[in-house]
Amino acid sequence: MPTGDLIASDQTAADPQALKHAWQVLDEVMDPEVPVISLTDLGIVRDVEWRGGQLCVVLTPTYSGCPATEHIEQSAKNALNEAGFTRVQIEQQLAPAWTTDWISQRGRERLKAYGIAPPVGSAAKPSFDKIIECPLCGSSNTKEITEFGSTACKALYQCNDCLEPFDYFKCI
């Protein structure tokens, strides 16, 4: 019997180990546009639970028009299928609205290592005069080029010291 049938069967449906495993699988699925940050690091996996023998994964979109939303749903489903979860249902949930405050510490570090400045401050307590550090040389002497960057979630900055342009993950 393939492992998938076992995991999805009613006997194991309430198995907390299987849920933990599902979270681990989602932790390996990367965002298609920023392929160093996983779905869980991004904070878009809102819930994973068993519902009538089905594994239900609740995802929230980052931006209303994010073209990666469907791609992300499909890759989450594929990864879980490959891991043996045969009956997977993906559900989209809009409220509460996604915020960059949900990006994990590890996610922030990975963004920075990838060359994208992580969101500064908290969306819940907005502040002005934020200092965006250059992810390449660490300088605080940077300027905004445009409020939007290569994707909806980013803005374009430039470092006044090393002169490199870089993406900043907007704080929303």
Place this chain on the structure above:
Amino acid sequence: MTRYDDLTELLLQLGDSAMVQAQRLCELVGGAPALEEEVALMNVGLDLVGQARNWLEYAAERINDGRTADDLVFLRDSSDYCNLLLVELPNGDFGVTIAKQFLFDSWHYAMLQSLSGSSDERIAAVATKSFKEVTYHLRRSSEWVKRLGDGTDESHQRMQAAIDQVWHYSFEFSMPTEHLAALEAEGVFPAASTVHERWSETVKAVLSEATLTQPEAAARNYLSGREGLHTESLGYILAEMQFLPRAYPDANW
């Protein structure tokens, strides 16, 4: 045009306005004054397409005649579109593009601020999410109005001309109260009656900082986007936007 209940018409107005504004912005692909500006305009458009989908999916469910959100966008004619007249106007020069975007953003901001507190959970969810995005849109378009208005003599004069040119269409921001009174009383559209006032405060503050003169309050006329009475511009937009799905109904992305 086909008339629906007030809530459905409100959803259509929000969805159609976001959709038509997004479509107008898409016309600037490859033609914006600077690459960074083009990226910004397309990103705003992208947010609006997503928001339009969220509103129109809800509208389609309420209309409940088998049509999807895609059908509503691609298979309705102009007299069934409920968008604000403002968003269908041509992009004009960059000043006009920004003036339109700013007036739309400031109205949108006041609308979504109210709808975020809706007693209808679905409306509240879509509005809260959209509000975050539109806050960003409004900040950006306000900055441009200030920069151009309080810039050189040339940019000041052209920004003023742009505001004067599109201002007339802001009469639609004060919607007829009979459509909103019930929604407001039910809590579906809280503070609906103060949208116009809040919009007006934002505009006054930004125009004053931009050293621009605010025109007289716009008078109502015989056109009404909400009732499907549009300018001739909308037909051209729909012709371009709807050509492919109408010519090739089975086409898939």
